[in-house]
Amino acid sequence: MQYKEIPKYYLKVPIKGAKTIEKGKWAKQPVKGKIKTGGTTWSTEVKFRGAHILSFPKKSYDLEFSKKQDFNGAVKIHLNAEYVDPSLMRNKLSLDFFREIGVLSPEADYIVLYINNLYQGIYLALESVDKRFLRKRGLPEGSIYYAISENANFSKYNPTTKKKKRSITAGYEIKYDQDHSFNNLRKLMKCILTASENDFPPKIERLLDVEQYFKWLAGAVCTQNFDGFIHNYALYKNGDSGRFEILPWDYDATWGRDIHGDIMGNRYVPIEGYNSLTARLLLHRPFKRQYKKIMEEVLEDAFTCRALEQKIFQLHKNLRPYLVKDPYKHRSLSLFDDEPDFILDFIKSRNRYLKERLTRLQ
Template sequence: MINGKYLFLSMVISFICSSCYDETTFTAGEGLDDWSETTHSANADPDYDVVFPDNKVNKFTITIANDEWESMQDNLTDIYGFSTRPGGDFSDETPEYFPCELEFNGIKWYNVGIRYKGNSSLQASAQGEQKLPFRLDFDEFEDDYPEITNQTFYGFPALSMSSNYNDKSLMREHTANYLFAESGIPAPSAAYYELYVDYGQGPVYFGLYTAVEVVFETMLKKSFGSDYGNCYKPEDDGAQFSTYGFNLSDFENKTTGGTGEEDIEELYNILHSAERTSDVEAWKDKLESVFDVDGFLKWLAVNTTIQNWDTYGRMAHNYYLYHDPADGLIKWIPWDNNEAFDEGKQGGALAFNFSGLNGTSWPLIGYLMNVSEYEEIYKGHIVDFIEGPFEQSNMENYYSITELLIKKSMQGETTDYSYLNSYNEFESAVNVLKSHNANRIAAANAYAK
């Protein structure tokens, strides 16, 4: 009898608990006035025309509670120490996300995750600069707010908001992505956005930003037709692929959440195989069976021509690798190109013939350029680039149209939220880009023809 009572009581409790659970279960978008399948749902096809238009500047208004905003600033200080000394230190720690509301064209997105991104670009905070780069993740807080489960922005789960740091033209990030894509190199889409932030004092214009597609989200499907292959973001010594300091833990796997796996190790082992010097044809065959060599050489040709120095060859970061299930090859993807079109720092931009480059420190360049066939392919890609997307009249037109497109947005920037002091600086920076184009074409012709 007692057992029967316990059984009955257990059934009642289970029923009550299940009823409570049902009452707190939400369907995505439930109770959210602006939610729709095409604008917010994970079922929406990524709308590139809306999110990454070629011929207009979009506008974001972000509203964040003042206490969340203050916590966001405190988090930045905790990581970089900006409040106690100028400059701050680089850090491997990723800033925290905080919830905000985002408005675009009169439509709202709810409890969007916002955090700071970058490293050297965040150092500007120490000098009082408030125009800093952000990352937006539209379903970051879905566990706390199940009604936003799998929330997207027109089919895009996340966006990277570049502040155009160290770029008085405000064009370099956008232009580099455009040129890579026009050259047939897998690259994220990009577009210009005016960014307003209300952290309790009304909307403040944070200036003109460049929204960049996140590689391991929609970009993989756009470029490769799949997104389930291993996608790595290499950082630190391992990203050089040299025998010094190579470590699989330096290859964060964005697909699985782990680190470098057998495919990266296989590429490294083939790259440094004794066959490279004893039987170069066998070495080439094995390398080309795991690595998209031609795609890498095309990227190298474009990247060297535009003097994009803050990446492989000078710096051990700012690229992704994707193991494409379609052909089994590891593909090269450029990332974070705001330092392009410049002579550079940290030893400067690479020469076309890579003189001064330590080939053993950067073996994907050094070893491949020791193979005459690969060098000729590289030269051919340079010629294709300067006679195609980078041709002088094409770029003159591109720069002039872009200058007109973003001029008003640039002129609206204020001192604390701008890397510019005047319109003349902007105009001068655009002219520098035009001169850079002509000079690089001349240098490329002298080398490759």
């Protein structure tokens, strides 16, 4: 198994001293800087990203670039520290897995980050889901909405408080929309929330790519991202078909571990997943059969040790030399070395559990 070198990113920002960087109090607001990789330098604005992860010693960053001098075709990239994941590979493994099963998914590649020549360790560079994301893939222009909180559960009510939300588009932000409005999303939500049982199937099929949604659902269920059903996703309305597609985002709490990096049992998420849209779809037998067929195919092929083992061990081999030197590594090196087998054991047990539950989709 050949070792792959990880590219180095050198970020220069107008701050002084290692302690300033280590304390992480300098990028709550955008800071102008320059980033160099592969012999080319770009001007950028950098700031911290995330909410609860701001408390971690190893920060994550958003980098924004000028449209006149984009970064290899991108105007924004996200640098994720993957701090709580002892394998450092769950997010990338998930996003690549979604792509394998036919779901639009952002690219995710590892980089090594230096800030003012101080080594910061391994980061995962994530592609932003925006107009450039669509253009790069030759996809029609269309509205893009990010699900940013648990309110994005396709329901009138907050899943935690059970109180009625202030609007049916609560929990979302507009990433791109020509009208700068939620009108397209509002049409989808009104169908989910108000269509009669008889009218629902034809109406939802005009607004949602149901087959693509079930592929996404199979991916979220297999990887067991508990939060992924009510936020941590993006919705893209294809400008040609007029139908929405759903994309995964932020999948580090997967493959047998939760948002704290602790072990999550392989039966934690049911085969139906969680959210009101899925619940409505699975009330209809043709949709239920469609999801079952997709899930059966995924469990026989993509979500198996046979399909994933080589990739898992290759990622582990590539990351290990950099993790040894990472000044912010959160867990022991021995735990990192155990993670490939841990993930493969999860795949075996999760696959077996889901196959046993296929009868629920009759």
